[in-house]
Amino acid sequence: MITRREANVSLLSTMMVAAVPGLAMAESQVIELPPPQTEGGKPLMEALKARHSSREFADRPLAPQVLSNLLWAAWGINRPATGLRTAPSSQGKMDIDLYLAMANGVWIYDPKAHRLLQHMQDDVRGETTTGQDFVKTAPLNIIYVSDAARMGKPSNADRMFNGIADSAVIGQNVYLFCAYEGLATVLRASVPGERLAKRLNLTPTQAIYFAQSVGYAKT
Amino acid sequence: MITRREANVSLLSTMMVAAVPGLAMAESQVIELPPPQTEGGKPLMEALKARHSSREFADRPLAPQVLSNLLWAAWGINRPATGLRTAPSSQGKMDIDLYLAMANGVWIYDPKAHRLLQHMQDDVRGETTTGQDFVKTAPLNIIYVSDAARMGKPSNADRMFNGIADSAVIGQNVYLFCAYEGLATVLRASVPGERLAKRLNLTPTQAIYFAQSVGYAKT
Numbered sequence: 001m002i003t004r005r006e007a008n009v010s011l012l013s014t015m016m017v018a019a020v021p022g023l024a025m026a027e028s029q030v031i032e033l034p035p036p037q038t039e040g041g042k043p044l045m046e047a048l049k050a051r052h053s054s055r056e057f058a059d060r061p062l063a064p065q066v067l068s069n070l071l072w073a074a075w076g077i078n079r080p081a082t083g084l085r086t087a088p089s090s091q092g093k094m095d096i097d098l099y100l101a102m103a104n105g106v107w108i109y110d111p112k113a114h115r116l117l118q119h120m121q122d123d124v125r126g127e128t129t130t131g132q133d134f135v136k137t138a139p140l141n142i143i144y145v146s147d148a149a150r151m152g153k154p155s156n157a158d159r160m161f162n163g164i165a166d167s168a169v170i171g172q173n174v175y176l177f178c179a180y181e182g183l184a185t186v187l188r189a190s191v192p193g194e195r196l197a198k199r200l201n202l203t204p205t206q207a208i209y210f211a212q213s214v215g216y217a218k219t
Numbered sequence: 220m221i222t223r224r225e226a227n228v229s230l231l232s233t234m235m236v237a238a239v240p241g242l243a244m245a246e247s248q249v250i251e252l253p254p255p256q257t258e259g260g261k262p263l264m265e266a267l268k269a270r271h272s273s274r275e276f277a278d279r280p281l282a283p284q285v286l287s288n289l290l291w292a293a294w295g296i297n298r299p300a301t302g303l304r305t306a307p308s309s310q311g312k313m314d315i316d317l318y319l320a321m322a323n324g325v326w327i328y329d330p331k332a333h334r335l336l337q338h339m340q341d342d343v344r345g346e347t348t349t350g351q352d353f354v355k356t357a358p359l360n361i362i363y364v365s366d367a368a369r370m371g372k373p374s375n376a377d378r379m380f381n382g383i384a385d386s387a388v389i390g391q392n393v394y395l396f397c398a399y400e401g402l403a404t405v406l407r408a409s410v411p412g413e414r415l416a417k418r419l420n421l422t423p424t425q426a427i428y429f430a431q432s433v434g435y436a437k438t
Contacts, residue, residue, distance in 0.1 A: 038264040044399045045257040045288075048305045048392065049297050069264075078268050086267045087391060088406055161408065161428075164380055168387035169394075169406075172306060173267065176395065180263045187307055187388075189380065209380075 029118035031107065034065050036072035036114065047180040054184035057138040057215035061103065066181060067140070070214065071109050073177035074098065074142070075170050083112065087169040090162035095150045096170060099143040099200060101125045101211075106143075106200065119200065127199055128211040130190045138184075138213035143196065144170065149205040159207065167210040174212055184217040248337035250326065253284050255291035255333065266399040273403035276357040276434035280322065285400060286359070289433065290328050292396035293317065293361070294389050304330065306388040309381035314369045315389060318362040318419060320344045320430075325362075325419065338419065346418055347430040349409045357403075357432035362415065363389065368424040378426065386429040393431055403436040 042050075062070070075098055078086045089095060098109040100116065101124050107116035128143055129135040146163030148154055154162065171187040178185040193208040202208075261269075281289070294317055297305050308314060317328040319335065320343050326335035347362055348354040365382030367373055373381065390406040397404040412427040421427075 038268055039262075041262045041264055043258075043260045044263045044266045044395055045260055045292065047263045048292050048295075049257055051297060051305055052303065053307055073264065073267050076267075078270060084271065086270055088272055088394065090408060160379075161383055164383045165387040165408070165429075168384040169391040172388040172391035175307065175388075176263055189309060189384070210384075 031116040033068040033071065033114050033116065036069050036076060037065065038072065042180045047176045050179035051175050053186040054217060055134045055186050056218040057134060057184050057213065058218050059137050060216060061139045062215065070174065070177050071098065072114065074173045075109065075111060077111050085111065087173050089166045093150045095146045095148065095162060096166050097145045097147065099145050101128055101141040101143055102139060124199060128191060128196060129188065130192050132190060135213055138215040140214040142174065142212045142214060143208055144210045145202065145206050145208055147206045163207050164209045171210060171212055174214065178214060183214060185212060185214045187212045250335040252287040252290065252333050252335065255288050255295060256284065257291065261399045266395045269398035270394050272405040273436060274353045274405050275437040276353060276403050276432065277437050278356050279435060280358045281434065289393065289396050290317065291333065293392045294328065294330060296330050302331065306392050308385045312369045314365045314367065314381060315385050316364045316366065318364050320347055320360040320362055321358060343418060347410060347415060348407065349411050351409060354432050357434040359433045361393065361431045361433065362427055363429045364421065364425050364427055366425045382426050383428045390429060390431055393433065397433060402433060404431060404433045406431045
């Protein structure tokens with residue numbers, strides 16, 4: 001879908017947030033991502049060799065193209081005919097949404113249109129941790145939100161099982177993309193899940209088990 | 220570590236099993252894997268593009284080099300100085316062992332020496348499922364075994380959380396390696412965890428949440 005918004009993502013992002021303060025669901029609060037670059041680059045085995053956790057982030061935002069590539073790698077559609085993704089999910093229910101905590105608010109990744117929808121304008125990055133200071137510095141904290149409403153009628157155990165597993169496989173994609181791109185990242189289970197769910201105004205069927213900090217490495 | 224066993228993996232595998240029937244822990248029941256090939260090959264983004272679940276397997280064993288590369292990609296050591304791996308684990312406890320159910324028995328992957336240690340001689344592939352027929356055909360069913368004994372003093376909830384998450388991230392490595400190599404695979408939560416743990420004579424601290432079938436695609 002080509003729209004006038006596609007021109008300059010980072011500029012638009014700033015512009016839109018500045019233009020409509022306090023307006024939570026305005027149609028214009030969308031960031032169209034540039035198409036992901038899925039050709040070439042480092043071999044899989046090289047990315048596996050470079051995979052590691054890092055907790056030291058430079059304090060600058062991710063370039064729009066890097067964010068686009070990252071989100072596609074994490075949980076993008078790799079089979080457009082069916083909408084299936086780069087990671088599996090329990091019984092194919094695709095219960096996970098990526099909520100992206102950045103300096104300019106919280107955005108939800110929309111894999112179908114490969115764009116971001118603003119969820120709220122607050123910078124909640126520091127609230128995605130139970131006390132790790134580096135989290136605030138990372139320009140992006142991905143919050144993995146599992147929605148049991150997509151699972152049929154799951155038991156509580158199944159909700160947890162699926163939510164944990166379906167977040168973790170995406171987390172590994174993020175790890176490998178960061179190794180491939182030379183970014184720093186760490187997948188964190190030290191997340192105040194219930195408190196953060198309230199802060200994000202999630203529904204009772206939505207739960208958070210993991211967050212993942214991503215950014216350029218501190219040099 | 221170079222030993223006389225390194226010569227020909229597939230030949231030795233057959234030989235050793237044939238030579239010592241009924242002897243469960245004989246020192247010779249080891250398969251030294253060829254060193255993993257970690258250079259070159261398909262880019263990460265191409266592997267992500269090709270990632271999918273498949274339940275149709277050809278009935279022939281994996282070549283030793285493919286098995287070697289697969290296991291390194293899954294849960295191999297990518298930083299020899301520290302022993303750290305291609306996938307993360309909760310609090311770095313590395314609670315997961317890969318038990319490999321193949322036609323010639325169950326083998327445990329030893330990442331440090333990059334070799335297989337025989338655990339039992341039975342073909343339990345068909346017992347790693349709650350009823351999916353294709354499982355028996357796959358030459359390899361990886362059983363993810365989480366050992367809470369490595370977690371310190373975890374609560375029951377933590378044991379489960381860590382076991383599920385730490386299996387899933389490795390499972391995603393296997394998915395991507397299979398996409399890279401053109402193999403078929405599916406990560407399965409439909410595993411009779413407790414029954415299978417008994418069948419494998421696991422200790423009370425070991426638990427199974429996932430298995431993953433891997434093989435050549437049926438043509």
